[in-house]
Amino acid sequence: MPHKDLAVAVAQTDVKGDRSQGPTTQEHPDYYVRVVEERPDGIVVRGAKIHTSVSTNSDEVIVLPTRAMRGEDKAYAVAFALPINTPGLKLIASPHGSAPKDPYEHPISARHKMMETLTVFDDVFVPNDRIFLNGEIEFAGLLALTFVRYHRFTAVSYKLPLLELMAGAGYAIAEANGVIRAAHVRDKLTHLAAYHSTVRGLIEHAAAACTIEEGYAVPNTLLTNVAKYHFAHNYHHAVQIVQDLAGGILVTAPAAEDMTSEATRDYVLKYLGGAKGFDADKRLRLLNLIGDLTASDFGGYQEVLAVHAEGGFEAEKLQAYREYDFKTVAAYAHKLAGV
Amino acid sequence: MPHKDLAVAVAQTDVKGDRSQGPTTQEHPDYYVRVVEERPDGIVVRGAKIHTSVSTNSDEVIVLPTRAMRGEDKAYAVAFALPINTPGLKLIASPHGSAPKDPYEHPISARHKMMETLTVFDDVFVPNDRIFLNGEIEFAGLLALTFVRYHRFTAVSYKLPLLELMAGAGYAIAEANGVIRAAHVRDKLTHLAAYHSTVRGLIEHAAAACTIEEGYAVPNTLLTNVAKYHFAHNYHHAVQIVQDLAGGILVTAPAAEDMTSEATRDYVLKYLGGAKGFDADKRLRLLNLIGDLTASDFGGYQEVLAVHAEGGFEAEKLQAYREYDFKTVAAYAHKLAGV
Amino acid sequence: MPHKDLAVAVAQTDVKGDRSQGPTTQEHPDYYVRVVEERPDGIVVRGAKIHTSVSTNSDEVIVLPTRAMRGEDKAYAVAFALPINTPGLKLIASPHGSAPKDPYEHPISARHKMMETLTVFDDVFVPNDRIFLNGEIEFAGLLALTFVRYHRFTAVSYKLPLLELMAGAGYAIAEANGVIRAAHVRDKLTHLAAYHSTVRGLIEHAAAACTIEEGYAVPNTLLTNVAKYHFAHNYHHAVQIVQDLAGGILVTAPAAEDMTSEATRDYVLKYLGGAKGFDADKRLRLLNLIGDLTASDFGGYQEVLAVHAEGGFEAEKLQAYREYDFKTVAAYAHKLAGV
């Protein structure tokens, strides 16, 4: 019986080489994935995609253009799907954050790791029935923008638990440290609450304000990009607040072994307690959660994802600029100005 | 035939005296409106409210407590409605921004002025059938919070045209100045677009996510306060951007008379033109719109309103803190931390 | 006896027309001041400068190029000085903020007004001994940058009393309102103190770190531009804070006449008092100071000056980018990276 729980990865971002150049003016022609041979039964592709998430855990990979293409880029207007074990398809996984970790010290990242790969197409054959696009330049941009329309919506949606956790961890550690009633603490927690609520409110409204196109609900693109803009630009500030609430002990706390070693255990238990109800073990668990979340390899990964995943700052700004109805609001200004 | 287009004003904010003191510990007992005499047919009230909008244009004024009251504040737990011309009720209007203005130089504020008054109750009699609250301390806070639940929602909603105008004026003047394609200009316009879209998205979603209480739709209070927080904290930055896009000429442009005087007209017309399609008259009209909106008595009025109207920074932060479900998110943090 | 207290104005900023175009590609050739005729004894110039400060109060005006010039711009590479009453030299003054004002309501701007003009050169003759530059293209940029090197230093220096006043007014009104001990108030006042101290520290250090060139002390250009950057980008936020501390009464307070009219005086005196030691008159004077400073024509003028005077955001950023030693710090990064 064939398995039924197929997993798919999407490889979109080309490695790009010199980013001031297009596909055909690079030092070599393979910085963007391209068709190098046409055969009666299919095509041969060459190039590499970067940041392919969970490809090592998937059955198939879908490959899409990274951007709109122009006349001279015909060979680069290519999209297809392949089994992940296709000959010539190579996955070079990143080691970022994969050092072994103690689950007491790293309660999240010791258990969870999302693998990202450099996905190389070393003259890989794609049979005709697996080709979505092959030279139809006019559709390359459309496929690339599909990303914006759907995946950037998921990009914000899947961050909501992270933002809940930021607010929740900030509140929990402020309680454990005994500072929950300080005015500046409430101010900072309010900021975390507003950050989470703003991103959530915007992305929920993007769904509620969807349009139905050919039977599919398309989330409101302006709101989606504005939600992403707000999420991405304010993430590091939220990290700063949570680190502020937690204390410098985030990076100076004892090790998990110090909780079990006879030589140290009693000292740690006695001296690292917090407010009533938060003994050293509870407080350290909360601190380790926050350290893992914000001041570690995993925390750095989350920061970089906030900036870059599903499109970076400039991508979401460009799209917000395009989607916003400047014509109508400028006409309003002209009218009031008497122009 | 009686007129049918009745207008009402609401007087809520007491003058408050020393803000570190409650109603009964002030230098005199009248810094909050209070009942000074009980009669069989009604009560006599004394005190003053500040920031009463459009009272000079209304038929009736509704008077509400400004805050929750405690045991000793019984005389201050009072709410009622009165005709605006009731004896002893005095309106002292603010002159702010009421200097006569040329409509060419001030296209908005030469035509529109919202009057605000200090509303004094100099021992005013309120008949029994006009009293809503008289000593029922436990309801004073509830009435005050009604403001938060409904009026703060309108507070954000009525700002949307202002934010449209900020984005529209920024775009229009960038076109007129010939800088619409500069990267930094697009970046700034995108910020204005995101600002408007965020406030709009949040307040629309506050309405969509309403609850129905006793047949009335109550806008989501968390989203409403978060929308207000975002609007209020970012308004001055938006002003900065629009002033940046317009240029220093906002405050150095010639007068309306210079457009008509023979001695100056030709110079102004020749030298103050902008990009193709924007002659000096059109460009000056846009500049005057922006100057009026952001760099004038009227602009200052808008800034102060952004900060204070319908509750200031600390009021909306307090409410957002209360409405946000910290218990649930802290429980999530505890769970992931293994506490 | 000739007068000895000569005053001079500098006219530098050309009107520029379409800002995406240089001097020679505009709709007409006079959007930048240029030489239209060479005579044996001098030159004839045509064009207009904008934002010429205090020209109406000066004896002489010095005219400088606004930017570097290229080959085709030879006629625009011109600098000279002229008596302000030279035939053909026209001053068209801006009316901004010049409406008559009550000194109680507007304690600063009722007494002080800096006049700015559109300064037109309607075929003005400049004798040879008054010409500094005439066609020497290679020096136009140098003259324009002199502005950056000296005047941007004064641009920050003369703002220090304004920033002192912002911090002082914020503190004074917080005392008068009785909120000086509130945690959020201290936080906001600390921000104002840090803002003032940062700008002051940077500009003082720019002077201390000067270089001596041909006997003249040249303030450190990097620090000067960084000081301007910090001043300019944070001014509106400081305005927001001061308005926040003062209260909505900034734009709803009674008029000066209400302090003298028998019909209103007692009400105003009784009801607008603040904390102990601050009767209504004192408190209103402070509020009027702040209203004048931040929420008026004069306040708008200050905001626009913060953004644009002595070079706008992009000008100071460009100069900071140029002056910062990226080569050295990049070499440091390369070294640590092992490149």
Add this chain to the structure above:
Amino acid sequence: MPHKDLAVAVAQTDVKGDRSQGPTTQEHPDYYVRVVEERPDGIVVRGAKIHTSVSTNSDEVIVLPTRAMRGEDKAYAVAFALPINTPGLKLIASPHGSAPKDPYEHPISARHKMMETLTVFDDVFVPNDRIFLNGEIEFAGLLALTFVRYHRFTAVSYKLPLLELMAGAGYAIAEANGVIRAAHVRDKLTHLAAYHSTVRGLIEHAAAACTIEEGYAVPNTLLTNVAKYHFAHNYHHAVQIVQDLAGGILVTAPAAEDMTSEATRDYVLKYLGGAKGFDADKRLRLLNLIGDLTASDFGGYQEVLAVHAEGGFEAEKLQAYREYDFKTVAAYAHKLAGV
């Protein structure tokens, strides 16, 4: 021959327990270091200090009070010095970021690690000639503030190379990625330059504006705290910018082994090149530098240090508030207001 290169550590921050409580109202009396026994020849101390930097590499540790003490806190007003190997003195080192690292992937942190300890005093005897303070409550605060006066100055000074590196790494990777001429990139680099220059300018000026007290130069405390405030509040934003300039590849790049393995080397070399002059090895080295600096255990450590080391946000704000001359600036406001 005795060694001559003695190293010293300072232990100041008590573990504090419930931070809303003072030393004597905690769940146990040892949350702040205290004297538990007086002997003719010395004292016995008990308690623990946290965040003691480089204690594992030092010969002696100096112990100071963490704050001012009140009457009931007499036993806590204690300061002394001890050899690090004194019986009863225990160092429990933090494991944060100490996982073994490849120097190619982590060019900084694989080579450098600053050890921080929980420093426990388990009834440690301090001989009389090693005691600086014992019960003289009135000097506890003075000793604690010495920290502010001197160590906060070094706290900013030692960060300058880090800020140079942020600006340098940002510039270097923008070159390597081929985006150095993009307007948004220059804008972001200018921000990094201004950040570094502001902190440097302020701390240099704090030194230049020192006062001489009893023969020692005391850096200007206001400027020192303002420099710390600026450094600390803006660090995460700088991290965000550098991550933005680098790209998502910061956390998805191949491993050091992929540069040497025959199975992967050629792919990595071919596909991860950048702009002309930046082959894959050079570009990866720069990326790894930035990843190590901003998106790793070490990066998290730097972020937490920015917030907390040598006093957190609230500590430096409190000190800036105290040092700023509000009296003088408020008097200026009063004068202009006519009060």
